[in-house]
Amino acid sequence: xxxxxxxxxxxxxxxxxxxxxxxxxxxxxxxxxxxxxxxxxxxxxxxxxxxxxxxxxxxxxxxxxxxxxxxxxxxxxxxxxxxxxxxxxxxxxxxxxxxxxxxxxxxxxxxxxxxxxxxxxxxxxxxxxxxxxxxxxxxxxxxxxxxxxxxxxxxxxxxxxxxxxxxxxxxxxxxxxxxxxxxxxxxxxxxxxxxxxxxxxxxxxxxxxxxxxxxxxxxxxxxxxxxxxxxxxxxxxxxxxxxxxxxxxxxxxxxxxxxxxxxxxxxxxxxxxxxxxxxxxxxxxxxxxxxxxxxxxxxxxxxxxxxxxxxxxxxxxxxxxxxxxxxxxxxxxxxxxxxxxxxxxxxxxxxxxxxxxxxxxxxxxxxxxxxxxxxxxxxxxxxxxxxxxxxxxxxxxxxxxxxxxxxxx
Amino acid sequence: xxxxxxxxxxxxxxxxxxxxxxxxxxxxxxxxxxxxxxxxxxxxxxxxxxxxxxxxxxxxxxxxxxxxxxxxxxxxxxxxxxxxxxxxxxxxxxxxxxxxxxxxxxxxxxxxxxxxxxxxxxxxxxxxxxxxxxxxxxxxxxxxxxxxxxxxxxxxxxxxxxxxxxxxxxxxxxxxxxxxxxxxxxxxxxxxxxxxxxxxxxxxxxxxxxxxxxxxxxxxxxxxxxxxxxxxxxxxxxxxxxxxxxxxxxxxxxxxxxxxxxxxxxxxxxxxxxxxxxxxxxxxxxxxxxxxxxxxxxxxxxxxxxxxxxxxxxxxxxxxxxxxxxxxxxxxxxxxxxxxxxxxxxxxxxxxxxxxxxxxxxxxxxxxxxxxxxxxxxxxxxxxxxxxxxxxxxxxxxxxxxxxxxxxx
Numbered sequence: 166x167x168x169x170x171x172x173x174x175x176x177x178x179x180x181x182x183x184x185x186x187x188x189x190x191x192x193x194x195x196x197x198x199x200x201x202x203x204x205x206x207x208x209x210x211x212x213x214x215x216x217x218x219x220x221x222x223x224x225x226x227x228x229x230x231x232x233x234x235x236x237x238x239x240x241x242x243x244x245x246x247x248x249x250x251x252x253x254x255x256x257x258x259x260x261x262x263x264x265x266x267x268x269x270x271x272x273x274x275x276x277x278x279x280x281x282x283x284x285x286x287x288x289x290x291x292x293x294x295x296x297x298x299x300x301x302x303x304x305x306x307x308x309x310x311x312x313x314x315x316x317x318x319x320x321x322x323x324x325x326x327x328x329x330x331x332x333x334x335x336x337x338x339x340x341x342x343x344x345x346x347x348x349x350x351x352x353x354x355x356x357x358x359x360x361x362x363x364x365x366x367x368x369x370x371x372x373x374x375x376x377x378x379x380x381x382x383x384x385x386x387x388x389x390x391x392x393x394x395x396x397x398x399x400x401x402x403x404x405x406x407x408x409x410x411x412x413x414x415x416x417x418x419x420x421x422x423x424x425x426x427x428x429x430x431x432x433x434x435x436x437x438x439x440x441x442x443x444x445x446x447x448x449x450x451x452x453x454x455x456x457x458x459x460x461x462x463x464x465x466x467x468x469x470x471x472x473x474x475x476x477x478x479x480x481x482x483x484x485x486x487x488x489x490x491x492x493x494x495x496x497x498x499x500x501x502x503x504x505x506x507x508x509x510x511x512x513x514x515x516x517x518x519x520x521x522x523x524x525x526x527x528x529x530x531x532x533x534x535x536x537x538x539x540x541x542x543x544x545x546x547x548x549x550x551x552x553x554x555x556x557x558x559x560x561x562x563x564x565x566x567x568x569x570x571x572x573x574x
Numbered sequence: 575x576x577x578x579x580x581x582x583x584x585x586x587x588x589x590x591x592x593x594x595x596x597x598x599x600x601x602x603x604x605x606x607x608x609x610x611x612x613x614x615x616x617x618x619x620x621x622x623x624x625x626x627x628x629x630x631x632x633x634x635x636x637x638x639x640x641x642x643x644x645x646x647x648x649x650x651x652x653x654x655x656x657x658x659x660x661x662x663x664x665x666x667x668x669x670x671x672x673x674x675x676x677x678x679x680x681x682x683x684x685x686x687x688x689x690x691x692x693x694x695x696x697x698x699x700x701x702x703x704x705x706x707x708x709x710x711x712x713x714x715x716x717x718x719x720x721x722x723x724x725x726x727x728x729x730x731x732x733x734x735x736x737x738x739x740x741x742x743x744x745x746x747x748x749x750x751x752x753x754x755x756x757x758x759x760x761x762x763x764x765x766x767x768x769x770x771x772x773x774x775x776x777x778x779x780x781x782x783x784x785x786x787x788x789x790x791x792x793x794x795x796x797x798x799x800x801x802x803x804x805x806x807x808x809x810x811x812x813x814x815x816x817x818x819x820x821x822x823x824x825x826x827x828x829x830x831x832x833x834x835x836x837x838x839x840x841x842x843x844x845x846x847x848x849x850x851x852x853x854x855x856x857x858x859x860x861x862x863x864x865x866x867x868x869x870x871x872x873x874x875x876x877x878x879x880x881x882x883x884x885x886x887x888x889x890x891x892x893x894x895x896x897x898x899x900x901x902x903x904x905x906x907x908x909x910x911x912x913x914x915x916x917x918x919x920x921x922x923x924x925x926x927x928x929x930x931x932x933x934x935x936x937x938x939x940x941x942x943x944x945x946x947x948x949x950x951x952x953x954x955x956x957x958x959x960x961x962x963x964x965x966x967x968x969x970x971x972x973x974x975x976x977x978x979x980x981x982x983x
Contacts, residue, residue: 218903218911249899251912251932284896285933350883350900391882392801393897394904473800473882473970474759474978481979487693488802490658491759494627495803502627503660523660524694561882563972569883570890 167332168426170433174327176311177342179365179407180204182304185317188296190289191244191282196317198293199241200265200300201344201361206235206275207405210374212381214353214398220248221258222278223399229274230401234370237275239361239401240265240297241318243346244282248396257288264294268301279359279399281320281346315344318359321443321568322348328433332426334410334419339366341426345434349443349569351390352471353381353398360385360400360434366423367406368413376424377402384431387463388557390442391565392471400431439470439557440540444564449479450542452555457547461498462554468496469543470558479541480560484509484532486518489543506546511538576741577835579842583736585720586751588774588816589613591713594726597705599698600653600691605726607702608650609674609709610753610770615644615684616814619783621790623762623807629657630667631687632808638683639810643779646684648770648810649674649706650727652755653691657805666697673703677710688768688808690729690755724753727768730852730977731757737842741835743819743828748775750835754843758852758978760799761880762790762807769794769809769843775832776815777822784825785833786811793840796872797966799851800974801880809840848879848966849949853973858888859951861964862902866956870907871963877905878952879967888950889969893918893941895927898952915955920947 176183180203185196211230213223229236240261247254262276280288304310315325329342347358368376377400385400406412413420440448451469456462469475472492478485486507494502507519514535516527535541585592590612594605620639622632638645649670656663671685678685689697713719724734738751756767777785786809794809815821822829849857860878865871878884881901887894895916903911916928923944925936944950 214904216900216903217905217907217909218899246896249896249911249928249931249933251930283894284900350897352904393881393883393900396896396900396903472802473974474802477975477978480975483980485692487655487658487805488759490627491625491693491802491805494625494805495623495761496626498626500626502658519658521660522658524658561975563975565882566886566889566970566972566975569886571892 168330168429171329171331173308173329174311174315174342174344175201175361175363176306176308177329178340178363180405181363182306183310183314184300184303184305185313186296186300188292190242190292197243198296198300199314199317201239201314201363202304203237203403203405205405206237207403208368208370208373209233209236209403210370210377211401212377214395216394216396218249218396220246220280220397221250221254222247222280223397225258226277226399226401229277233274235275236277236403237271238265238269239277239279241279241359242293243318243320245280245286245288246282246284246397247280247288248284250287253287257290260290261293261297265297265301268298277401281318281359281397284396318346320348322346322441324441326434326437328430330426330429332422334366334422337408337410339408339410340364341430343430343434345438347438348441349390350393350395351388351438351442352392352394353385358395358398362402362430364404365408366404367408367410368404368423372413372420373402373404376427380427380431384428384435387555388435388439389467389471390559436557439559442559443568444562445559446480446562447560448540449558449560450555452542452544454544454546454553455548455550456552457550459552459554462552464496464498465493466554466556468492470556473561476561479536480562482533482536484518484529484536493545500547500549504548508544509535510542510544511535511540577739577838580738580740582717582738583720583724583751583753584610584770584772585715585717586738587749587772589814590772591715592719592723593709593712593714594722595705595709597701599651599701606652607705607709608723608726610648610723610772611713612646612812612814614814615646616812617777617779617782618642618645618812619779619786620810621786623804625803625805627658627805629655629689629806630659630663631656631689632806634667635686635808635810638686642683644684645686645812646680647674647678648686648688650688650768651702652727652729654689654695654697655691655693655806656689656697657693659696662696666699669699670702670706674706674710677707686810690727690768690806693805727755729757731755731850733850735843735846737839739835739838741831743775743831746817746819748817748819749773750775750839752839752843754847756847757850758799759802759804760797760847760851761801761803762794767804767807771811771839773813774817775813776817776819777813777832781822781829782811782813785836789836789840793837793844796964797844797848798876798880799968845966848968851968852977853971854968855889855971856969857949858967858969859964861951861953863953863955863962864957864959865961866959868961868963871961873905873907874902875963875965877901879965882970885970888945889971891942891945893927893938893945902954909956909958913957917953918944919951919953920944920949
């Protein structure tokens, strides 16, 4: 069985179409609403922000994922997050879902919603209901339509984020694709900023949710741009069964294949998201090897990629390894600093900076060259056990300060 | 009983003298070693970094604070942190302490040590032992000598940090003063970067340690510049008893007065440190009121001052209150976002941005004016109980990135 990367995103799988529109919610001269639609009801699963402060669309979606077997559409917007908007925010969100449901002739509770942008503003109800109705008429199952949807949900993102894979289950070709957005306020906890994944796989709702909940631990929950967990993080997965594979209803081989395909898409999107962090010039990956437990490995790797001092050193291409060791040290995980080895790697070139807790006589020149790549990896060998984890982040730059010193204007 | 702020720092209290020298450890054309000395053995207490990776001087001092009743000198250097230097680092540190002890004719185990600077380099043993011997001959009890010591331990700090108070215990005038340094890698956990506090109060070692351990929870542990807990954080307190007050040996009224005086000095130093964070243009204070528990209040207030998105908004004088509410929300503390009130304040002017979780119709112009001050305070009223905490941080600026993108060179 092989999993093959293909072009496309949310429209790659059978029965899924998408579209976008310019509703002028906040941005001018660009699209700011997107719609993803399944021609038949699809099993729905999702994970959402752990932030105590949850945006209106998050509360709406959590209810659907908990209580409904199926969903059929996801409507998304950029510009305004519809968070901290209390009752009025909930009402506007529902009005938007209802307008779309009527236009598509599906139940209102089959419409998932997602918003991203500034916190504290309510969606302009006229604009979003008009946008919803307009989009119901322009759905298309082309790759381009999926790409346009991915573009419409961008905020400070500099590149659109989508990918898709095909694989085989019970002799049937299955496709799974997704799109996401996220550049700032990215430190997902059980979810990511906004991500929609579509697949034509046949799978029960229970197994779909199981696969999604397990997956995020190694994908979206392992990225961070700025340690700020958003109020709007949402990962929504729709599986419409049109591939006609034998329904996955237990942890069999097909389930494992499905999980691998899902991981390929989510980790690809997670990495694109981390590398496109606000102001970032490079993707910074940290692999922690041979930790005592998986949990230790996760905490250690995330401590490194979230350290402002490590991130600025990566920006400056400075092999200031002391900051990496320091970030491992304050993570809360117990280890023996006297046996740690540390490497950096990029473009197939790797050097050891630290051996048994002490600097090697590495070449600063070579280290700077390795750190100058677009994708830099640090590898810490803890020599405490056999557990491994990988976390993805980005460098901290002048542009991060610039973007966020005045994001609202 | 009144506590009075006076000029001076570590040499303010009776029997304490100080000095500094230029040992050229890393910096040129400036002082980089300091010495604080008590003419008689002083009760010693301290708290140190919780980072698993502890610098050589931290390991040395922890042993003294644990096992010795008295200490008499603190020798400090800037430029090199002597962290991640394994056995060689310990040997160099001891050689420095020993050279000073011989020159001062005191036991080696009466010499506390502290280093700050780049991680991963060993102190040049010739330079630091020469520096130690030279300083033993130039001790002075003038205010200026204390100030020069405070200057010698600066790294990326832009201002020297010292203060002192006098108060009365049992009819005797008692003085307590201190100096500290810290600008980057500042997120102390049970201690601070480097801080030396001297007092002529008579107090038992046990009560001194009790007072210090309680104090840091509301002072140094409540500041953060960049969320990076250093390998070298050290707070050392020497009490030599020369004020001749009745010895404090239980939690009596004198103990309470002593604790108040200690808090005044530590909180003053903590605030100066936060406001002088690397690249910072202002001190950013967050007061969380009416939280369910003190622990909740601490976590909530620290979550706000450590958020990169809040810090950049403060830099940009942008009243982006959604980021503050978001940071409260992901702190891990449970609360009801629908009842939170949020204020900002500076120079005696205060406005309410959020009432019961929703924006008020505040003036953006007035908010920007308040945020433009050198000391800005955010106040979150959780309405969940009666506990309060205050945390101090700073804004995140272009200069933070500049300083740390290439700190080593």
